[in-house]
Amino acid sequence: xxxxxxxxxxxxxxxxxxxxxxxxxxxxxxxxxxxxxxxxxxxxxxxxxxxxxxxxxxxxxxxxxxxxxxxxxxxxxxxxxxxxxxxxxxxxxxxxxxxxxxxxxxxxxxxxxxxxxxxxxxxxxxxxxxxxxxxxxxxxxxxxxxxxxx
Numbered sequence: 081x082x083x084x085x086x087x088x089x090x091x092x093x094x095x096x097x098x099x100x101x102x103x104x105x106x107x108x109x110x111x112x113x114x115x116x117x118x119x120x121x122x123x124x125x126x127x128x129x130x131x132x133x134x135x136x137x138x139x140x141x142x143x144x145x146x147x148x149x150x151x152x153x154x155x156x157x158x159x160x161x162x163x164x165x166x167x168x169x170x171x172x173x174x175x176x177x178x179x180x181x182x183x184x185x186x187x188x189x190x191x192x193x194x195x196x197x198x199x200x201x202x203x204x205x206x207x208x209x210x211x212x213x214x215x216x217x218x219x220x221x222x223x224x225x226x227x228x229x230x
Contacts, residue, residue, distance in 0.1 A: 091213070101190045109183055114138070118146060119172065119180040122156065126169040155179060 081089075099113065106116045117136060121127065133143035147170050150156040155176035161167035172180065198206065 097194075098191070101187060105183060105186045105190060108186070109179060111183070115146060115150065116183065118150065119155065119176060119183070122170065122172040123177065123180050126159075126161070126171040128167065128169055132170065150176070 102116055103113055106113055111119070114136060118132060121132065121135070129143050129147060130140055132138075132147075133140045136143065138146075147156055147158070151158070154173055156170055157173050158168050158170055161169050195203065
């Protein structure tokens with residue numbers, strides 16, 4: 081096994097563990113993993129449905145259905161962009177924000193046994209390395225989407 085294989089293996093194992101935590105906690109709040117992701121994305125921004133769909137790799141109609149269900153629950157709403165009234169965006173409601181904060185607290189507590197084994201310097205290093213990995217994979221994903229559109 082090469083060092084690259086070891087990294088891939090560690091990333092996959094970690095992803096499975098974290099996804100398991102997210103799925104369990106989402107289920108406790110009657111949210112799918114995708115719904116959790118949408119709430120997380122919209123905590124501090126507004127977005128068009130097409131932007132959310134592209135980012136999450138979903139069809140616009142699927143994304144619209146997710147937004148409709150969240151809107152019925154009072155978690156998200158649609159509204160005109162303050163700078164361009166022709167553009168409709170999705171944003172989180174106060175109830176959605178409160179739920180997102182509760183979920184975040186639950187996730188933090190659930191991951192504490194793993195993150196608590198690291199000292200502050202290791203945590204900083206881990207965050208920096210994961211940001212590098214994440215930024216590269218995001219750029220690769222964007223490049224692949226651009227190529228597919230040609």
